[in-house]
Amino acid sequence: MKPLKNKVSITLDEDLVERIKQLAENDDRSFSQYINLVLKDYVNKVDATHPK
Incomplete structure (x- = not known):
């Protein structure tokens, strides 16, 4: 089963995009897969440097 995903809308600087x-x-x-990977x-x- 695939993980649940949520659609979000964000505004990014054009050079970053x-x-x-x-x-x-x-x-x-x-683009979406890459952003998800980078954010994870x-x-x-x-989380590794600032445990909950």
């Missing part, structure tokens, strides 16, 4: 599109394409992922990685790092 373009860079993420490049990185996602290089990683053969969609960041949150995991924060």
Whole structure:
């Protein structure tokens, strides 16, 4: 079973959007998949250094 997903709307700087599109394409992922991956990685790092 796939994990549940929620649609969200965010506003990003244009230069950031373009860079993420490049990185996602290089990683053969969609823009959304890439952002999800990056955010998960960041949150995991924060949790590792700042436990709840």
